[in-house]
Amino acid sequence: MNNTDVSNLLTTIADLMDIKGENFFKIRAYRLAAQAIHDSPEDISILVEEHRLKDLAGIGDAIAKKITEFVKTGRLTYFERLSEEIPLQILSLLQIPGLGPKKVATLFRVLNIDTIESLKQACIEGKLRDIDGFGEITERNILRGIQLLERTSGRSLLYHAYNNGQHYLQYIRECSKVIQADLAGSLRRMKETIGDIDIIVASEDPDTIMDHFINYPKIKQILVQGKTKTSVLLIDSIQVDLRVVPIQSYGAALQYFTGSKEHNVTVRGLAVRQGFKLNEYGLFEKNTDKFLSGRTEQDIYNNLGLQFIPPEIRENRGEIEAAKTKTLPRLLEEKDVKGDLHIHSTYSDGSNSISDMVEACAKRGYEYVGITDHSQSLKIARGLDGEAIQAKKEEIKRLNETAPLHVFCGTECDIKSDGTLDYPNDVLGLFDYVGIGIHTGFNMTKDEATERIIQGMKHPSVTFLAHPTCRMIGHREGFDLDMDQIFETAVDANTALEINSFPDRLDLNDIQVKRGKELGVRFIIGTDAHAKEHLEYMKFGVATARRGWLEKEDVINTVDLTTIEEFFKKGRKENG
DNA sequence: GCCGTTTTCGGCCCGACTGTTTTCAGTCG
Numbered sequence: 001m002n003n004t005d006v007s008n009l010l011t012t013i014a015d016l017m018d019i020k021g022e023n024f025f026k027i028r029a030y031r032l033a034a035q036a037i038h039d040s041p042e043d044i045s046i047l048v049e050e051h052r053l054k055d056l057a058g059i060g061d062a063i064a065k066k067i068t069e070f071v072k073t074g075r076l077t078y079f080e081r082l083s084e085e086i087p088l089q090i091l092s093l094l095q096i097p098g099l100g101p102k103k104v105a106t107l108f109r110v111l112n113i114d115t116i117e118s119l120k121q122a123c124i125e126g127k128l129r130d131i132d133g134f135g136e137i138t139e140r141n142i143l144r145g146i147q148l149l150e151r152t153s154g155r156s157l158l159y160h161a162y163n164n165g166q167h168y169l170q171y172i173r174e175c176s177k178v179i180q181a182d183l184a185g186s187l188r189r190m191k192e193t194i195g196d197i198d199i200i201v202a203s204e205d206p207d208t209i210m211d212h213f214i215n216y217p218k219i220k221q222i223l224v225q226g227k228t229k230t231s232v233l234l235i236d237s238i239q240v241d242l243r244v245v246p247i248q249s250y251g252a253a254l255q256y257f258t259g260s261k262e263h264n265v266t267v268r269g270l271a272v273r274q275g276f277k278l279n280e281y282g283l284f285e286k287n288t289d290k291f292l293s294g295r296t297e298q299d300i301y302n303n304l305g306l307q308f309i310p311p312e313i314r315e316n317r318g319e320i321e322a323a324k325t326k327t328l329p330r331l332l333e334e335k336d337v338k339g340d341l342h343i344h345s346t347y348s349d350g351s352n353s354i355s356d357m358v359e360a361c362a363k364r365g366y367e368y369v370g371i372t373d374h375s376q377s378l379k380i381a382r383g384l385d386g387e388a389i390q391a392k393k394e395e396i397k398r399l400n401e402t403a404p405l406h407v408f409c410g411t412e413c414d415i416k417s418d419g420t421l422d423y424p425n426d427v428l429g430l431f432d433y434v435g436i437g438i439h440t441g442f443n444m445t446k447d448e449a450t451e452r453i454i455q456g457m458k459h460p461s462v463t464f465l466a467h468p469t470c471r472m473i474g475h476r477e478g479f480d481l482d483m484d485q486i487f488e489t490a491v492d493a494n495t496a497l498e499i500n501s502f503p504d505r506l507d508l509n510d511i512q513v514k515r516g517k518e519l520g521v522r523f524i525i526g527t528d529a530h531a532k533e534h535l536e537y538m539k540f541g542v543a544t545a546r547r548g549w550l551e552k553e554d555v556i557n558t559v560d561l562t563t564i565e566e567f568f569k570k571g572r573k574e575n576g
Numbered sequence: 577g578c579c580g581t582t583t584t585c586g587g588c589c590c591g592a593c594t595g596t597t598t599t600c601a602g603t604c605g
Contacts, residue, residue, distance in 0.1 A: 025588055029577035060578045100603050137595060379590050380605055439605065440592050
């Protein structure tokens with residue numbers, strides 16, 4: 001029983017109450033309590049034991065009593081009664097974009113629908129359109145939402161798979177019979193979504209490895225168990241495949257199982273044309289089957305006359321040709337990043353104060369940080385008005401007298417539907433730099449949305465465009481934009497484009513980044529952190545940049561403090 | 577359900593957007 005278990009239970013209760021139609025504020029109380037438990041650095045069982053639950057903001061008598069019962073007995077009577085009224089499986093319907101608790105409740109009441117499958121069938125049969133409050137368009141939108149979900153389901157966000165993979169890998173490396181172990185597959189390539197986690201182990205004792213592997217505590221089910229390959233399903237519903245190979249084949253296996261498939265097909269074709277054969281056991285002479293290499297990936301690539309190709313760009317998008325001519329890019333690394341320029345604080349919708357965020361950034365070794373809270377019209381995120389901006393500026397000024405790194409006062413200013421910005425020019429002038437982004441009004445045609453964004457980018461005060469397409473992986477497609485026009489504007493107007501590192505954004509994506517670079521665009525990588533823990537997401541932004549072939553020089557927040565200060569000033573002068 | 581108080585009850589971020597309605601409900605962020 002840990003904090004996550006309790007937090008998840010409270011969230012589930014809130015979801016059930018939502019469908020039941022309980023009081024909005026009561027439901028919110030459960031969500032806030034779930035968040036408080038999730039964010040608490042202290043172990044829930046200790047808080048229960050020492051009767052200190054109510055020390056957490058958002059937990060009062062009623063919820064404290066329920067948590068205590070759950071932690072002590074492993075059960076919660078209140079929850080059991082609730083789940084008798086509202087079947088738990090119904091919660092899966094809430095994942096469908098455009099479907100909220102009210103409609104889910106109606107669907108259950110009127111048509112007894114409690115699974116995505118039965119809802120899909122009902123949509124196809126046109127049964128929804130006659131329900132009060134529903135219509136043909138709603139029916140079509142729900143079906144479209146289900147299809148979007150189906151396309152991304154079975155795949156996890158990179159962030160989710162990464163954490164699971166790293167933990168599992170660490171556990172495997174604890175086994176003394178492991179000579180070497182690494183992640184492979186799309187996770188090693190840092191793709192934005194991951195089908196399953198692949199782990200490769202070099203060992204002379206596969207039996208011991210397999211025994212160790214299946215004793216990992218987070219396994220829900222063992223799917224396949226063999227001598228060299230075993231697959232399990234984790235509690236988090238991610239599949240993990242383990243392959244054990246002898247050390248002389250380790251590099252070959254790693255190369256083979258890292259993929260991508262398209263990359264491997266081309267590399268193997270190249271091998272064949274040179275009189276070789278490449279498989280997961282090694283590189284061989286085609287006629288004699290003589291073993292040439294396989295211990296490391298480096299050996300294999302070099303034997304084929306190629307530079308070592310970093311996993312992130314093994315997508316058959318020109319990397320093999322570049323490796324042949326020794327013109328691979330020197331990819332950006334996380335340590336090149338000198339500061340995070342997209343961060344929220346409690347001034348808007350962040351959960352940590354500016355000084356907390358700054359302290360956390362200092363620990364990461366940054367030279368500077370920019371606090372970019374939302375602008376005035378985004379009420380839900382407590383966007384800042386003029387008065388709040390002044391207060392924030394003063395706080396940052398004070399902070400800069402003692403802080404171990406430089407703090408910039410920025411904004412993430414909304415681009416309104418007509419392409420104008422959410423602050424007048426004199427207010428924009430108050431900031432050290434200006435990021436712009438869209439948070440409302442997503443229903444636009446390609447031309448309208450492109451024009452709206454371009455208008456924003458051309459504004460002389462603007463430094464960068466945040467999460468350009470506004471996609472949310474698995475939830476929203478994002479704007480269909482004329483990307484080349486956006487890229488050209490970025491170059492002409494000297495506006496950087498963001499690679500947003502938030503796990504379900506990764507926006508721009510790898511392909512767009514690569515195209516942008518080809519057209520001369522410069523980028524910033526921001527985390528969009530709304531809490532200290534989110535600063536970690538930088539590695540996913542960097543991974544996306546690497547997948548887009550970016551080098552240090554392509555990314556603005558790799559330069560030192562003096563240079564970035566000049567960049568902010570120059571941008572304003574040149575433009576305005 | 578939590579919180580704070582001028583303490584036991586009233587307030588709790590709300591505007592944009594969509595589709596359904598013909599004046600509003602539901603969803604999203």
